[in-house]
Amino acid sequence: MAEEQKKAGAPSQKKQAVKKGAPAQVTTEAVKKGEELTRIGKIKKWFREMKAELKKVVWPSKNTVIKNTAVALGVMAVAAVCIWGFDQIAQLGVKALINLVG
Numbered sequence: 001m002a003e004e005q006k007k008a009g010a011p012s013q014k015k016q017a018v019k020k021g022a023p024a025q026v027t028t029e030a031v032k033k034g035e036e037l038t039r040i041g042k043i044k045k046w047f048r049e050m051k052a053e054l055k056k057v058v059w060p061s062k063n064t065v066i067k068n069t070a071v072a073l074g075v076m077a078v079a080a081v082c083i084w085g086f087d088q089i090a091q092l093g094v095k096a097l098i099n100l101v102g
Contacts, residue, residue: 037045060068
């Protein structure tokens with residue numbers, strides 16, 4: 001019967017598949033048992049979690065970064081011109097008051 005299974009292509013024993021690049025499962029046995037993590041353990045855990053979160057980030061393309069930077073610089077330039085204009089108007093107002101009173 002074993003020979004028939006081999007001929008039919010059915011594996012006689014199941015092998016467990018392991019994906020390449022699959023993240024290792026993190027266990028929290030120390031926390032479950034009520035044990036406190038050491039300072040070094042906490043730091044290692046923090047870096048491990050940070051690395052996992054950074055893998056989830058969808059980074060923008062170069063063109064998107066350039067466009068967003070251009071928009072930000074444009075808005076900043078317009079805001080600077082508006083502030084400069086209001087400052088000039090305020091200066092004229094203060095000078096007019098000084099001349100009127102003084």
